[in-house]
Amino acid sequence: GQSLEQPSEVTAVEGAIVQINCTYQTSGFYGLSWYQQHDGGAPTFLSYNALDGLEETGRFSSFLSRSDSYGYLLLQELQMKDSASYFCAVREGKAAGNKLTFGGGTRVLVKP
């Protein structure tokens, strides 16, 4: 079957660094996306990796290793506003359109 595994919850203090791991097992793989969702809000796109390596966007970075079917999202200099749920999602391939398969989400709680 298809599955994406990520930790259910992470707690950290302001200014800290958090790494959210995501391992995936899907029938196809075209790229790994990360989305952020605040309670009651819309999932918001953060980053996308199609090739191995690190993508940096401000305080957030995302990494992908296709050979290990593994990726992570790195949140640096944590701020209170980063408290949210973070989802990894696989784009399975062009033949599958742009359909996303999501992980269960990681709830990040930032404490003062």
Add this chain to the structure above:
Amino acid sequence: EAGVTQFPSHSVIEKGQTVTLRCDPISGHDNLYWYRRVMGKEIKFLLHFVKESKQDESGMPNNRFLAERTGGTYSTLKVQPAELEDSGVYFCASSQDRWGGYEQYFGPGTRLTVT
């Protein structure tokens, strides 16, 4: 530019009733997706429209769910009759280009509660 909007934001109905959810994608986005999150589980794909055509409806749980996108603009998702297990948050997303774009823009969701 307005984002993806969904209506209603919340809906509470009784088992056996009918509910229709609406999604207005970002203007100009040909691709429209429906997803849902049930009971705090993962967000799951339901179906994908390209303009007015259903490209992929492999995620639709059963024939109680009917999605339409007349004219290739807004879309509706009807649940008839609703069952308890249909409770959850229904998200709509849109994207501009099927091949070149990888970012999907999500709406805030409709929280459906079936009692």
